[in-house]
Amino acid sequence: MRDKIEAVEVKCPKCNRKQIVYIPKEPIPKCPDCGTQMVISELLDEGKSY
Numbered sequence: 001m002r003d004k005i006e007a008v009e010v011k012c013p014k015c016n017r018k019q020i021v022y023i024p025k026e027p028i029p030k031c032p033d034c035g036t037q038m039v040i041s042e043l044l045d046e047g048k049s050y
């Protein structure tokens with residue numbers, strides 16, 4: 001059984017700081033600069049495999 005991990009780009013709605021997180025392994029983070037809950041801005045579902 002494999003975990004399905006997806007890379008998503010999240011961004012801060014306040015200062016537009018961007019970050020890549022892997023869900024559901026990582027929670028959507030808060031912005032390290034201003035503490036605002038970041039939102040998903042783009043799904044990066046490229047189907048990469050190694």
Ligand SMILES: [Zn+2]
Binds near residue numbers: 014015034036
């Ligand atoms: Zn911010």
